[in-house]
Amino acid sequence: MKMKTTFIHGGISHDEATGSVNVPIHQTTTYKQDKVGVHKGFEYSRTGNPTRLALEKLIADMENGVRGLAFGSGSAGTHTIFSLFSKGDHIIVGDDVYGGTYRLINKVLKRLGLTFTVVDTSNLDAVKPAITENTRAIFLETPTNPLLKVTDIEGVAKIAKEKNLITIVDNTFATPYHQRPLDLGADIVLHSASKYLGGHSDVVAGLVVTNREDLADELSFLQNAIGGILGPQDSWLVQRGIKTLGLRMDAHESNAKKIVEFLSQHDKVEKVYYPGLASHPGHLTAKKQTSGFGGMVSFELTEGLSAKTFVESLSLITLAESLGAVESLVEIPALMTHGSIPVEDRLKSGIKDELIRLSVGIEDSEDLLEDLSKAFLNL
Ligand SMILES: *Cc1c(COP(=O)(O)O)cnc(C)c1O
Numbered sequence: 001m002k003m004k005t006t007f008i009h010g011g012i013s014h015d016e017a018t019g020s021v022n023v024p025i026h027q028t029t030t031y032k033q034d035k036v037g038v039h040k041g042f043e044y045s046r047t048g049n050p051t052r053l054a055l056e057k058l059i060a061d062m063e064n065g066v067r068g069l070a071f072g073s074g075s076a077g078t079h080t081i082f083s084l085f086s087k088g089d090h091i092i093v094g095d096d097v098y099g100g101t102y103r104l105i106n107k108v109l110k111r112l113g114l115t116f117t118v119v120d121t122s123n124l125d126a127v128k129p130a131i132t133e134n135t136r137a138i139f140l141e142t143p144t145n146p147l148l149k150v151t152d153i154e155g156v157a158k159i160a161k162e163k164n165l166i167t168i169v170d171n172t173f174a175t176p177y178h179q180r181p182l183d184l185g186a187d188i189v190l191h192s193a194s195k196y197l198g199g200h201s202d203v204v205a206g207l208v209v210t211n212r213e214d215l216a217d218e219l220s221f222l223q224n225a226i227g228g229i230l231g232p233q234d235s236w237l238v239q240r241g242i243k244t245l246g247l248r249m250d251a252h253e254s255n256a257k258k259i260v261e262f263l264s265q266h267d268k269v270e271k272v273y274y275p276g277l278a279s280h281p282g283h284l285t286a287k288k289q290t291s292g293f294g295g296m297v298s299f300e301l302t303e304g305l306s307a308k309t310f311v312e313s314l315s316l317i318t319l320a321e322s323l324g325a326v327e328s329l330v331e332i333p334a335l336m337t338h339g340s341i342p343v344e345d346r347l348k349s350g351i352k353d354e355l356i357r358l359s360v361g362i363e364d365s366e367d368l369l370e371d372l373s374k375a376f377l378n379l
Contacts, residue, residue, distance in 0.1 A: 003176070004247075011054055011055065011056070012053065013058075029044065051235045052229065055207075059191070063180055066212070066216050067209065070207055071206035071228045073204050074194060075192075081190060087114070088114075090134040091114060092117050093140070094119065096144035098145050099145075117132075122142075131163055140170070141170040142173075143296070146337070146351065148273045148280070153169060170190045172195050174292075175249060177246050177292070178292040179290040184289055189208070189210070190208055197238055197324075198238050199242075205234055252361070253294060256293070256296070259369065262372065268301060268302050271299060296357070300354045307334075308335070310378070310379060317372070324359060331356070331357050
């Protein structure tokens with residue numbers, strides 16, 4: 001089955017009992033048992049809910065995994081994945097991961113005794129030397145947020161397999177439409193479904209997929225034990241969003257390419273970050289492992305120009321955190337999404353004050369270009 005068909009017909013896509021072409025929203029906590037312990041596969045909705053199960057089976061199909069699990073947010077999914085590890089375990093983390101992941105690691109997980117080494121995983125040579133005898137996993141994002149650095153998933157997974165480490169990939173930016181990390185050797189995939197999968201800025205959700213039965217059982221146990229599950233209404237919304245993921249990603253990418261071309265030629269722009277640009281350091285790897293370059297674009301204004309003035313001058317493109325939805329969003333990582341990262345760490349990662357991140361939506365590109373042009377006139 002091709003991807004766009006899987007999005008609509010994958011997992012559990014309809015209701016056998018009634019013929020409804022959509023999965024019903026099973027707004028229930030518990031399930032009637034015919035005799036003690038005799039039930040239809042559901043006992044209590046933290047453990048399992050039919051609407052959530054439909055989404056979980058869908059994301060498993062989309063990522064080519066054996067099991068999918070849905071959480072109340074991407075962060076809840078991340079936390080549950082890290083709960084696979086115990087005090088003293090060491091994990092290698094990409095140097096440009098989502099700000100909230102960075103906060104979870106530094107302010108919560110370190111306190112619980114997990115140890116971490118931050119590595120630029122886009123440089124494969126930097127990965128191996130960071131492995132210690134306590135290392136259990138490598139956690140990375142590709143492309144990263146907000147600099148869109150690209151890591152060779154196959155390369156990292158190969159290094160990890162030699163040392164029996166688990167490779168975990170946050171696939172939020174690329175989505176399974178463009179990139180399937182499990183096929184490239186990763187063991188666990190994470191999504192903030194609040195972004196492209198939901199796609200309409202109307203639901204916060206997280207999805208985790210694995211293609212290993214042992215990890216599937218451990219993660220299912222942790223999902224039930226920790227309890228950060230996604231509710232039935234939100235599960236339904238994510239499934240509804242996924243149906244149009246292919247169409248939306250095509251449109252995001254087409255608009256992003258036009259905006260990248262415009263920004264690249266603008267004299268008030270110092271640098272454009274987009275994996276689709278031949279000049280981007282990760283371009284060849286992105287070309288090899290993804291079927292598209294996505295809708296995220298970051299750029300730096302020429303030194304001395306105010307990112308704040310620029311974003312506040314936009315009228316159609318909305319100033320907001322988050323990304324991946326139908327409407328275009330803009331933000332300043334240094335002041336917004338990555339504001340919780342200590343300044344030295346942020347600058348070391350290359351996130352300058354003049355950096356602006358655009359989540360290119362699916363509006364008419366002419367309107368987006370006009371909005372950007374007008375904002376440049378205010379600088
Ligand atoms: C948003 C995001 C997360 C966190 O997901 P939430 O649903 O906001 O908890 C994790 N990784 C990436 C890349 C994200 O963009």
